[in-house]
Amino acid sequence: MLMSLEHDIHPSPGIVPRSDEEIAARVKAMEAILVEKGLIGSDAIDYMSSVYEHEVGPQLGAKIAARAWTDPEFKQRLLVDATSACVEMGVGGMQGEEMRVLENTDSVRNMVVCTLCSCYPWPVLGLPPNWYKYPAYRARAVRDPRGVMAEFGLHVGDDIEIRIWDSSAELRYWVLPQRPGGTDGFTEEQLAALVTRDSLIGVADPLTPEN
């Protein structure tokens, strides 16, 4: 179990220069100094981590995508000015001050990456998963998008144009996936349950009613 955890959270398995305990000790030392100097509050740490653990996450992006699938006027507003449309849904803020939504169609698939580091639309997706931040994805997404998508289980033929969006500035991109078939009559809530984080990044399709 521990081995598999190490395998998953370290970008280069086999090279583990610092143990989790060593890093924890260093961070405690930093935190102690910041607390003593009055530069960080213990309550601030609890507050901020709790926001991204329990409040701000991909369920917000899923809710917005589901609304776009059921409300054509909202969808239009979302594609023209995502920031304002998200504010209508009470969503916005840090690391997503300006957002743009890209629509997948029968002939175009969009995919988001930050080759520089880890830029990601926090207000709709929360904190990025590790794979999004690691060099393999950042290097390969722009050059080998079909290969990357295939490893996520998505096989995209050459007849479909793949548009990659490299988030190099403070504009944050995310994807409006296509509504899955077999969902006629679904409520927004039922549809939102099908929208995954990976489908909003563009590396996967939403779930279908069968799965």
Add this chain to the structure above:
Amino acid sequence: MRPEPDEPVFHSDWERSVLTMFPAMAMAGAFNLDQFRAAMERIPAAEYLATRYFEHWIHSMTEHGVRAGIFDPQDLERRTRYYQQNPQEAPPKKAKPEQVDALRQMISNGDEYRREVEAPPIFEVGDQVRVKPGASTTHTRRAGYVRGKAGEIVGVHGAYVFPDTNAIGGGDCPEHLYTVRFTGAELWGDEPNAANTIVHIDQWEPYLTTA
């Protein structure tokens, strides 16, 4: 790609502290966003590739914290050893309710990187441009893979803080920002997995020349 099934938001408790140290140390004046990113890019490549994402943050916070006089390197080492020898010990706790309020504001309202400038943009949608080819030894969003490549302006966004100057403490120096569209063929030649692909990347005006 090795996505982790049901990946938790935080893999270790210390990641909660590191996340919050980012705004706390920024509020204390230790770094701005671009300085923070620049220090991560100064991590030696082999170490960068072999370490976890939040270790990159720790590296940047340590470098800037020492420079800003918040951390004394010897004190930091001494305390780190202490917590390594006493892993059950937690850092001191002290509340800072005004910081919780500031974070609440920041998380829901975000930060502003857009700036008003008098000079109109040089380029317009449809213009053919080329990214300047030269190397850079400091922080830039002129990503290596688009240097010297020709693309088309597809978005004109107004002026934003210029990362290249902001990262070296040279001020906002706002510049116009554009979305530039490159074909996979321009970037990667006949690489099969890049067939029928497009890459968009946001570039500031000083990065570009007329193609």
